[in-house]
Structures are given as structure tokens and as C-alpha cells.
Amino acid sequence: MLSAEKNRRLTQVGPGTPMGELLRRYWWPVATHDMAGRVPVKRRLLGEDLVLYRDGTGTVGLLAEQCPHRRAALWLGCTEDVGLRCGYHGWRFDESGQCLEQPGEPAGSTFAERIRATAYPVQELGGLIFAYLGPAPAPELPRYDLFVWEDAWRDIGHAELPCNFVQIMENSVDPYHVEWLHGRYGSFLRELDGGTALPVVTKKHIKVAFEVFEHGILKRRVLEGHTEEDEDWKVGHPLVFPHMLRVGAAGLATFQIRVPIDDENTWHVWYQTYRPEGGAPPQPEIPVYEVPLKDDRGEWLRDYVDGQDIVAWITQGRISDRSKEHLGRSDMGVIMLRKLYAEQMDRVAQGLDPLCTYREPHDVIDLPMEKDKFGSAVEFRQLWTRESSIRYSPIKDEIFELFGDPVPAWAS
Amino acid sequence: MSFCPGCGASLEDPASFVQEFWSGADRNFLGWCAACGLLSTVVLPAAIVSHEPEH
Numbered sequence: 001m002l003s004a005e006k007n008r009r010l011t012q013v014g015p016g017t018p019m020g021e022l023l024r025r026y027w028w029p030v031a032t033h034d035m036a037g038r039v040p041v042k043r044r045l046l047g048e049d050l051v052l053y054r055d056g057t058g059t060v061g062l063l064a065e066q067c068p069h070r071r072a073a074l075w076l077g078c079t080e081d082v083g084l085r086c087g088y089h090g091w092r093f094d095e096s097g098q099c100l101e102q103p104g105e106p107a108g109s110t111f112a113e114r115i116r117a118t119a120y121p122v123q124e125l126g127g128l129i130f131a132y133l134g135p136a137p138a139p140e141l142p143r144y145d146l147f148v149w150e151d152a153w154r155d156i157g158h159a160e161l162p163c164n165f166v167q168i169m170e171n172s173v174d175p176y177h178v179e180w181l182h183g184r185y186g187s188f189l190r191e192l193d194g195g196t197a198l199p200v201v202t203k204k205h206i207k208v209a210f211e212v213f214e215h216g217i218l219k220r221r222v223l224e225g226h227t228e229e230d231e232d233w234k235v236g237h238p239l240v241f242p243h244m245l246r247v248g249a250a251g252l253a254t255f256q257i258r259v260p261i262d263d264e265n266t267w268h269v270w271y272q273t274y275r276p277e278g279g280a281p282p283q284p285e286i287p288v289y290e291v292p293l294k295d296d297r298g299e300w301l302r303d304y305v306d307g308q309d310i311v312a313w314i315t316q317g318r319i320s321d322r323s324k325e326h327l328g329r330s331d332m333g334v335i336m337l338r339k340l341y342a343e344q345m346d347r348v349a350q351g352l353d354p355l356c357t358y359r360e361p362h363d364v365i366d367l368p369m370e371k372d373k374f375g376s377a378v379e380f381r382q383l384w385t386r387e388s389s390i391r392y393s394p395i396k397d398e399i400f401e402l403f404g405d406p407v408p409a410w411a412s
Numbered sequence: 413m414s415f416c417p418g419c420g421a422s423l424e425d426p427a428s429f430v431q432e433f434w435s436g437a438d439r440n441f442l443g444w445c446a447a448c449g450l451l452s453t454v455v456l457p458a459a460i461v462s463h464e465p466e467h
Contacts, residue, residue, distance in 0.1 A: 001431075002430075003430070006426070006429065006430070009426055018426070018427075326434060327432065327434065328433060328434050329434075331433060332433075335431050335433060338429065338431060339429050339431070339442070339444050339451070342429035345427065346427045349427065
């Protein structure tokens with residue numbers, strides 16, 4: 001049980017809230033590269049309504065939704081060679097929010113010089129557009145390895161999930177769910193359908209451990225038949241604070257990025273890299289795809305690993321009522337994460353930088369991740385490329401060819 | 413768990429953290445005090461089993 005007050009503190013992400021102030025110290029993916037075009041689009045991040053556009057010079061801008069003139073939405077606008085023009089009366093703004101033009105005002109008026117739209121800095125990296133909504137000076141955008149590798153293919157899946165981001169993050173420090181939600185429940189559905197149990201994810205957990213480290217929380221596990229000499233324990237993989245899971249195996253490395261839209265909605269990004277031994281050939285463009293949530297009958301999709309996770313997250317409610325939960329010894333990772341959020345909120349309140357703030361320019365931030373995952377690297381890769389959101393990737397077949405893995409018996 | 417076992421500050425301070433969890437029949441509270449930084453656990457055991465040390 002967590003008190004209702006502390007649950008609110010943990011889950012409220014808007015401006016002025018303790019968690020909202022913590023989260024505003026980080027760069028957030030606000031869109032995939034293809035969303036920023038000449039037609040401005042509405043985005044929502046950390047409870048703030050925004051408009052994203054790319055002007056004629058290729059400059060990407062992110063402005064508050066409402067025009068400072070008469071408050072019409074700026075997605076009702078047109079991009080010009082420089083900046084975004086409000087569709088209502090033609091006021092034009094650049095990416096810093098400065099008003100450049102007010103067509104209806106008298107010639108020679110200096111009014112525009114004193115008008116600014118709320119604007120936030122953006123940067124593009126690895127096919128994502130990142131935004132910073134916090135106080136200046138903005139920290140460096142962390143160049144995590146997956147975003148910058150030059151010899152990898154990538155694809156990006158995404159979906160809007162109707163729940164708070166914390167209950168999604170808690171899943172990333174909850175190893176036991178793998179053998180039950182995916183191993184037992186996932187296999188149960190397959191068996192009802194005449195299939196066989198999934199490999200790898202059915203292995204029993206013997207021991208798990210969590211440790212706070214420089215990138216967040218490092219998660220380790222020993223599975224049945226394995227020892228502390230296996231990479232799942234010796235290396236592990238991280239929850240990257242405050243918003244990502246790094247997971248994969250054997251040339252497949254992924255981020256699951258949980259972007260708070262507001263208190264009750266999360267933009268989930270499945271960011272995959274494919275890097276066989278020797279590297280992948282050049283990729284002309286990073287494909288982007290939407291991950292469906294429901295089937296043709298309107299039922300939540302749960303016949304694959306990510307679908308099972310999604311349903312476990314959203315059925316906790318828009319904001320999980322933690323005053324009614326019953327945690328046990330197997331929930332230590334969840335407790336550690338909540339405590340880490342509390343501790344880092346307090347650092348921000350004291351005027352300090354929170355964990356994973358980078359102030360120095362850098363080339364790459366390497367993160368740890370076991371390659372021989374679950375003691376069966378290729379088997380895990382075969383599973384993940386078929387049973388995760390990758391099954392909706394437009395380059396799924398090319399990925400199979402890139403790795404050259406045979407079709408596993410359970411999938412044929 | 414209302415007060416820090418280290419400094420006595422109120423853990424009802426919104427910045428502090430208190431989380432209940434169960435270990436068998438024992439009710440546990442993990443507390444982190446924002447005032448002094450102490451991380452502690454208070455256990456409300458179902459039964460106390462102890463022994464007299466050797467004389």
C-alpha cells in the first residue's frame with residue numbers, strides 16, 4: 001500500500017507538480033521524424049498542449065498550442081519558408097517563439113517585437129524528435145548508444161496507451177511477470193488455439209536483484225538451470241532513469257520509451273536496433289509504424305508479448321490506485337523505483353540536477369545489456385522478433401533475412 | 413510508520429517516502445526520510461521469536 005497522497009505525487013506530471021518538475025529536467029521524444037512536416041501537428045507532453053512543425057528551411061519548431069494573439073490553435077496554421085503562420089490572422093512565429101510578422105497591424109508597428117509564443121527547444125537524434133520543457137540551461141541530450149550507432153538498422157513502433165507512465169515503468173523492474181504473464185498466460189492462449197508453449201519466457205526465476213547505478217536501476221536474474229556466471233546475472237540490463245527500458249539480445253537491442261502525455265495517457269515508443277555481427281548495411285530511412293491495441297472485434301490484443309504487457313498496464317486503471325495494492329518480497333524492484341523517483345524529486349526541489357543529467361558534450365553513452373539473454377541468445381532473438389511489437393514492423397521480413405535465423409519450430 | 417527512526421522527522425512530509433509491503437505474515441514499511449536521507453525498514457511481526465543468550 002502507498003498512501004493516496006504519495007500516489008498522487010508519484011503520478012502527476014503537469015507543470016508545478018513535484019514529478020512534473022523532475023521530468024522537466026529531461027529531454028523527451030515528442031514525435032517520430034516523419035511527424036514533423038510542413039503540416040503542423042498537435043502533440044501533448046507532460047500535460048502541455050503543443051504544436052510541432054518543420055518550416056521551409058527544415059527547421060523544426062515546437063510551440064504551445066494557443067496563438068498568443070487570439071488563442072486559436074496553431075495547428076490551424078501554415079508553415080512558411082521561415083516559421084509557422086497562425087491560420088486565423090496570419091501572425092508568424094519562428095522556432096524561438098518570436099513573432100516575426102503581424103499582417104493586420106499598421107506599417108512600422110513594433111508590436112511584433114514584444115510578442116512571443118511559448119516555444120521549447122527540440123533536437124533530432126536517431127529518428128526521434130526530442131523536446132526539453134524545463135528551465136534553462138537545458139542539459140545535453142543524452143546520446144545513448146542505440147540512438148547513435150552507425151552500423152545498425154532501426155525501426156520505431158509507437159502507440160498511445162490510456163494509463164499513467166509510472167505503472168508502465170514499474171513493469172520494467174518486475175522480472176517475475178515474464179514467466180507468468182508471457183510464460184504461463186501467453187502459453188495458455190497459445191494452447192487454447194492449438195499451439196505450443198513459448199520457449200525462453202517460461203523459465204522459472206530463482207533469484208533477482210536490483211541496484212541503483214549511474215544510468216538508473218540495473219536488473220539481474222538467475223533462471224532455473226542457470227548460475228550467477230550467466231550474463232543475465234553478471235551483466236543484466238537497465239531501467240534507464242526516468243523513462244526507458246533497455247532490453248534485447250544478440251544483435252537485437254531495444255528501448256521501450258514511456259513518454260507521459262499527461263497523468264492518464266502515455267505515448268509508448270518501441271525503438272529497435274538490429275546489428276548483426278559485422279554490422280548492418282546502410283539504411284536509407286528509419287521506418288515508423290503504429291502498434292495496434294485492439295483486434296477487429298474491439299478486443300485488446302494480447303496474443304503476443306507486448307500486447308500482454310499493454311493489457312496488464314492499462315487494466316490497472318488510468319492511474320493505478322496504489323492505496324489498495326498488496327506488495328510482497330517479489331516487488332522490491334517496484335519499491336526501489338518509487339523510492340528513486342521520490343529521492344530525485346527531492347533533489348530537484350533542492351535545486352540539484354537529478355540522476356542521468358548530462359551537462360558535458362559527449363559522443364555516446366554505452367549502456368550495459370546481456371547479449372546471451374536467458375542463456376539462449378538466438379532463441380530469444382527469434383522470439384522477440386516475432387512476439388514483440390516488431391511483428392507489426394514494415395521491415396519484419398528484411399530483419400529475419402538480416403540475421404539469417406531459421407524459423408523456430410514453435411512459430412512454424 | 414509516521415516518523416524517521418533516525419532523526420525523528422515526520423515521514424508524512426510529502427517529500428519523504430513510505431511504502432508498505434508484506435513478508436509472509438510480517439507487515440513491513442520501507443521509509444526514506446527526505447530530511448536526513450535515512451533508508452529504513454520497520455517490521456510489525458506476526459510473532460516475535462527470540463532466545464536467551466548463553467550465560
